[in-house]
Amino acid sequence: MTIEYKNTHEFSEQDLKDLFLSVEWSSGHFPDKLIIAMKNFKTVISAWDGEKLVGMICAMDDSIMNAYVHYLLVRPEYQGKSIGRELVERVKVIYKDYLRVVVVAYNEELAFYEHCGFKKADDASPMFITSLWT
Template structure:
């Protein structure tokens, strides 16, 4: 297995949708235009590939000097537990820079994963949920 990582290479909506569906990431994969807009408005995308196959992605929004919101982290289930997610987080943090924190909202099924890869749980977050 030869995995390559790329920064700034945007996968197609079809590739992202297939990955999110396989990984069980709850996103609007039924709405290709919304998925396309999610990526068009992100300014830090790190991808993992085996050949031409997208097997992992970290999608973030950052100002490069204070905060980096890691909006999506997905790894194909057949590649999970091989360090790909951890590497995607590491590359995201490196690219965001040492002045910037990386923060995220976890899906319930991944709550135990993030502390294992070095992230700290915080209790001081708030949210205004989406209406649609």
Template sequence: MNLKWIYQNDNVNWSELSNLYKIAPLGNKKPNDLKIAFSNSMFKCFVYADKTLIGVGRALADGVDCSYICDVSIHPDYQGKGIGKDIVNKLIEFSKGHNKIILYSNPGKEEFYSKLGFDRMNTAMAIFKNKEQAIAGKFTRKA
């Protein structure tokens, strides 16, 4: 499989990226919101098969202490081929030197990320914009 890896977001079609999240399925993310999020992320990976965007991920990082890997998404036709693993490993490589690399994932993906070296955290907490949706999606549990 001939894949093209891009590490900047100069020529990203944000509507195509929005659609990728929808079909992956990782929710509805507006194109302009994605443009802002990726523009504010220190590290990013875009993976193309021919001219089709098939994989993506990003890391918010401060350059020293913390790097937060998020928004890893793979086109359904390409899932299970190691592309997600390669994206996460590339973001880990970019994040080397940080004191901690954190990752937040959808429930049920813990084993996948554990194999990539991530340890489960018992103290993670969040404030969600839409708490009811987060609870319904089992992203959190009621205290």
């Protein structure tokens, strides 16, 4: 298995739908919106096994100080093969001169992100609101 990493904002709806639904993310039900989102992210790095989209990381930034990792996902059958770690490392290189790279992680993901060099904030908690129509 050879994984190719690409910096691209162009994806098919089917590729995005398949990837997002493979990890049971509800965003996969809206591939038309994901197409637009991918074009609007500042940084999108994807992982491919041949023609198959197997992972991606997306980040937004303020162009000088703070970057925010919004998506990091890897198909379940490709997890444990260092693809997620490689995607994170590539984002860290892009944002190496920024003061902060922020990621919101679920509890079961903390060990992975800590392994990638992130530290859990003791004085902060993630908050969000989800539209009722999704």
